[in-house]
Amino acid sequence: MFKNLSLKVILFGFIFTFFSSFGQSFFLGLFNNSIRNELSITHGQFGSIYASATLLSSFVLIWVGKKIDDINISKFAFFVILLLSFSSFFFSTISSISLLFIAIFLMRFSGQGMMSHTATTTVSRYFTKSRGKALSTIWFGLSTAEFILPVFVIFLLSLYDWKIIWISISLLVLLILPITSIILVKNLNFNSRETEQKKGSKNLSIKNWKRIEVIKDYRFYIICANMLAMPWIATGTFVYQSFILNSKNWGPYIIAQSFMAYSVLSVITLIISGILIDKFTSRKLIIYMNIPLLISVFVIMYFNHPFTAFIFLGLIGISNGFANVLGSSTWAEIYGVKYIGSIKALTTALMVFATAFGTALFGFLIDNGYKIEEIALISAIYISLSLILLFLIRGKLNPIKIN
Numbered sequence: 001m002f003k004n005l006s007l008k009v010i011l012f013g014f015i016f017t018f019f020s021s022f023g024q025s026f027f028l029g030l031f032n033n034s035i036r037n038e039l040s041i042t043h044g045q046f047g048s049i050y051a052s053a054t055l056l057s058s059f060v061l062i063w064v065g066k067k068i069d070d071i072n073i074s075k076f077a078f079f080v081i082l083l084l085s086f087s088s089f090f091f092s093t094i095s096s097i098s099l100l101f102i103a104i105f106l107m108r109f110s111g112q113g114m115m116s117h118t119a120t121t122t123v124s125r126y127f128t129k130s131r132g133k134a135l136s137t138i139w140f141g142l143s144t145a146e147f148i149l150p151v152f153v154i155f156l157l158s159l160y161d162w163k164i165i166w167i168s169i170s171l172l173v174l175l176i177l178p179i180t181s182i183i184l185v186k187n188l189n190f191n192s193r194e195t196e197q198k199k200g201s202k203n204l205s206i207k208n209w210k211r212i213e214v215i216k217d218y219r220f221y222i223i224c225a226n227m228l229a230m231p232w233i234a235t236g237t238f239v240y241q242s243f244i245l246n247s248k249n250w251g252p253y254i255i256a257q258s259f260m261a262y263s264v265l266s267v268i269t270l271i272i273s274g275i276l277i278d279k280f281t282s283r284k285l286i287i288y289m290n291i292p293l294l295i296s297v298f299v300i301m302y303f304n305h306p307f308t309a310f311i312f313l314g315l316i317g318i319s320n321g322f323a324n325v326l327g328s329s330t331w332a333e334i335y336g337v338k339y340i341g342s343i344k345a346l347t348t349a350l351m352v353f354a355t356a357f358g359t360a361l362f363g364f365l366i367d368n369g370y371k372i373e374e375i376a377l378i379s380a381i382y383i384s385l386s387l388i389l390l391f392l393i394r395g396k397l398n399p400i401k402i403n
Helices: 002-023 025-039 043-069 073-091 097-126 131-138 140-157 162-185 190-196 218-227 229-239 241-248 254-280 282-288 291-302 308-335 340-367 372-392
Strands: none
Touching: 002 025, 002 073, 002 097, 002 131, 002 140, 002 162, 025 043, 025 097, 025 140, 025 162, 025 229, 025 241, 043 073, 043 097, 043 229, 043 340, 073 097, 073 162, 097 131, 097 308, 097 340, 131 140, 131 254, 131 308, 140 162, 140 254, 218 229, 218 308, 218 340, 218 372, 229 241, 229 291, 229 308, 229 340, 229 372, 241 254, 241 372, 254 282, 254 308, 282 308, 282 372, 291 308, 291 372, 308 340, 340 372
């Protein structure tokens, strides 16, 4: 019984992470030029709007995201689906800067924020011993989207107006996701699941932290400093991919094609990381998460050949594969799962905030004449400092045991 239900939960998470892609920076960045040309705004102006809208979505997510602990998952998922469909349709109506702000806020909140939050929280709470493999499996959904969508959307943009694409996305969400939720998680009951898993459950022998307790724990901030490196650096890369193309004199399809390397290596890392986490724990693996990301920024600093794009995004993909799984399992291991919804709402909001920071910082630096190599150096300094701090506390990441 549980075997079949477990597969349903994983499939639910897979589909939701796939559809979260419509609010992710790699996808929205594909429409950067179309929107800027229509509204006659600069890279920096677009970045400021993107960042401020994303920042607002992170604040709202802290409050709304915690409701997943109190509401039946199918009802919560249905709310998120309706919001994503409406947000996608609203995105097609952009005709002014104010509408652009609202549209980006809605897409970042519903897509990147609520869709991924719903998927990862559901899986983190449902699985115990195989949490790592379960989380790594559902993130294949986003990796699949990252593999397929960039080249596909670039092709569609050559045939159709960008607004038609967004109307189609809205209809697709409304047609597929409600049926998915009804079939897969309508009768999911976490309380009965936790009761039946009581024997041998590691999570029941550790302290379950409330969110107010978590924000008083210094370890939380050091871990977050490492967790947030990927979002702000990758977002800046995705949103300003046209700037990187022009800086490196690469062809228009190079980065879109490079997303295939990013996606493939993300998937491979997801598979490996899920197995490693279940064997060694997230607490021991997190120190290695951002090393490929650090190497990637050095690659973009020192090399200009078009093939560099594949190496650059491939390395980011490796760190992304680790981050997607570790970003959920680490909190569950250290702080327990009873209040994981509210904790994940906070950490997801911080992740969204980091993407806002990255967009604003990249836009500001670009408008002030910084080269991509100089931006990469700033990124390298941040990654290095956060890694050093994490290394210093690596032996203090164990959960608090209770009798």
